[in-house]
Amino acid sequence: MRGWIIFKDSATLLKPETYEIQRLVDAAKESGIELEVYSPDEFDITVTREDDKSIMINGQYVTLPDFVMPRMGAGTTYFALAIIRHLERLGVYCVNTSVAIETVKDKLYSQQILAEKNLPTPKTMLVKFPVNVDLVETTLGFPVVIKTLSGSQGSGVFLSKSKSEFRDLMQLIEATNKNANIILQEFISNSHGRDLRVFTIGGRVIACFERRAVDGDFKANVSNGGSARPFPITPEIEWLALQTSHALDLDIAGIDLLFDNGHYKICEANSSPGFEGLESCIDIDVAKEILHFVRIRLGIFDKINPNETAAS
Numbered sequence: 001m002r003g004w005i006i007f008k009d010s011a012t013l014l015k016p017e018t019y020e021i022q023r024l025v026d027a028a029k030e031s032g033i034e035l036e037v038y039s040p041d042e043f044d045i046t047v048t049r050e051d052d053k054s055i056m057i058n059g060q061y062v063t064l065p066d067f068v069m070p071r072m073g074a075g076t077t078y079f080a081l082a083i084i085r086h087l088e089r090l091g092v093y094c095v096n097t098s099v100a101i102e103t104v105k106d107k108l109y110s111q112q113i114l115a116e117k118n119l120p121t122p123k124t125m126l127v128k129f130p131v132n133v134d135l136v137e138t139t140l141g142f143p144v145v146i147k148t149l150s151g152s153q154g155s156g157v158f159l160s161k162s163k164s165e166f167r168d169l170m171q172l173i174e175a176t177n178k179n180a181n182i183i184l185q186e187f188i189s190n191s192h193g194r195d196l197r198v199f200t201i202g203g204r205v206i207a208c209f210e211r212r213a214v215d216g217d218f219k220a221n222v223s224n225g226g227s228a229r230p231f232p233i234t235p236e237i238e239w240l241a242l243q244t245s246h247a248l249d250l251d252i253a254g255i256d257l258l259f260d261n262g263h264y265k266i267c268e269a270n271s272s273p274g275f276e277g278l279e280s281c282i283d284i285d286v287a288k289e290i291l292h293f294v295r296i297r298l299g300i301f302d303k304i305n306p307n308e309t310a311a312s
Contacts, residue, residue, distance in 0.1 A: 001300045002034045002063075006080065007071040008041065019276040020287075021071065027287035031295075036065075040072075040080040051090050055083075067093040067294050073272040074105050074150045093298060095290075096271045100249045104271045105150050108183050110248055111268075117247045119240065120265045122258065127182040131170040137163055140186045149181040159187065159218045188265060191258035192218050195267060196231055198241035198255040199278055199286065202293040205241050207282050208233045222277030230282050236264060244269055251297070252290060 007021055021037060028035035044056040053061055068087050072080055084098040096104075104110050111124045123140060136144060142163050148156030160166035173180055193213035199206050210231040211222055222228050231237075237257065244266050245253040254273025257264040275286040295301065 001032075001067075001295065001298070002065040003028070003036075003067045003069065003294070004065045005035065005037045005069045005071055006040060006083065007037055008039045008075070008080075020274055023275075023279075023287040024069070024290065027285065027291055031288070031291055033291060033295075040077065040083055043083050045083060045086045047086075054090070055086060064090055064092055066298055066300065067095060069095055069272075069290075069294075070101060071272045073101075073270055076101055076105060093294070095251045095294060095297070096253075097249065097251075100251075101271045104248055104250065104269050107147060107149050107268055111183075113247055114244060114266055117243065119243055119247065120260075120263070122185040122188060122265055122267065124186075125184040127170075127180075127184060129170075129174045129178045131167075131174070133163060133167050133170070136166065136184060140184055142166060143187040145185040145187050147183050147185065149183060157219055188258045188260050190260055191265075194259065196237065196257040196259075196264070197273070197278065198233075198237060198257060199273060199275065200241050200245045200250070200253045200255060201289055202251055202297065203242065203246070205233055205238045206286070206289055207278055207284050208237055208241075209278055209281055211277065222274075222280075226277075228277040228281045240264055240266060251293070 005021060005024060025035055025037065038057060042057050044059070046054045048054045055062065055064070064087070068084065070076065070080065070084050076084075081098055081102060084094050084101065088094050088098060103113065108124065108126055111121055114121050122145070125136065125139060143159055143161045144166060146158040146160060146166075146169070150156070158169070160169055173182065195211055196208055197211055198208045208231045209228050211226045211228055213219055213226045217226075219226070240257060241253075241255040244255045248269050250269060250271060252271075252273070254270035256267040256269070258267045278284070279286055
């Protein structure tokens with residue numbers, strides 16, 4: 001079985017995903033899977049009926065792999081998305097799909113889908129300039145969470161604690177970039193500085209852990225210096241995570257849940273979730289789980305463990 005990882009460090013990443021990439025490469029080697037890592041910049045695509053001559057890497061035509069894992073998440077550019085779409089058209093299994101990646105990249109659109117499915121999410125509002133601060137106060141209240149439409153690892157997420165602070169920030173953004181795409185979300189006080197990351201693969205929850213911020217920060221991302229500890233998977237957590245991944249058509253997902261008075265609200269989903277924090281606190285080989293799912297999904301079992309064969 002052959003696969004590609006499409007990956008490029010993004011300026012929006014607080015911490016490059018070198019850990020995840022290396023773990024996947026090592027796990028593939030142990031499983032007898034040929035896995036290569038490429039940057040989108042290495043690709044050239046041509047739209048043609050000659051499928052075997054429509055994609056090149058570093059100027060050379062290549063044999064298509066069995067599967068592709070895009071690992072750019074919110075940093076997926078239009079060019080990278082075009083490559084993924086092209087590979088899908090050629091029949092290559094992409095995990096996740098271009099549609100799912102594009103959907104999750106847009107935080108407002110993904111929230112709209114979840115709300116349509118009657119799933120619990122923070123109340124969300126799209127910013128338009130000039131901002132009606134009184135309307136924001138009436139609708140969401142303060143403190144209020146400010147997010148860019150696309151971002152990961154906690155980048156592009158801010159907390160305005162007061163009406164005056166919020167007004168000043170909105171005036172600054174309007175003065176510098178009035179076309180900025182920004183959403184506002186109600187602040188869930190129970191979840192200040194902590195949240196849950198639930199990892200789903202192929203319609204099942206494989207792990208859940210709690211993330212806690214440091215130094216009073218309200219963002220709990222491990223990549224931002226937060227800590228991680230195991231958290232029990234309750235029926236409610238499992239249901240919310242699986243409903244979210246299904247609604248957004250994610251085969252592999254990191255679902256972020258906020259604590260809300262004994263229950264949970266869905267903060268957002270990630271199409272290429274990191275798992276260094278997860279593996280630091282839970283004894284699970286996430287890379288192996290991902291590749292095992294891909295093998296099952298493709299129905300390719302040419303590499304069988306000799307011990308398993310003997311046991312059967």
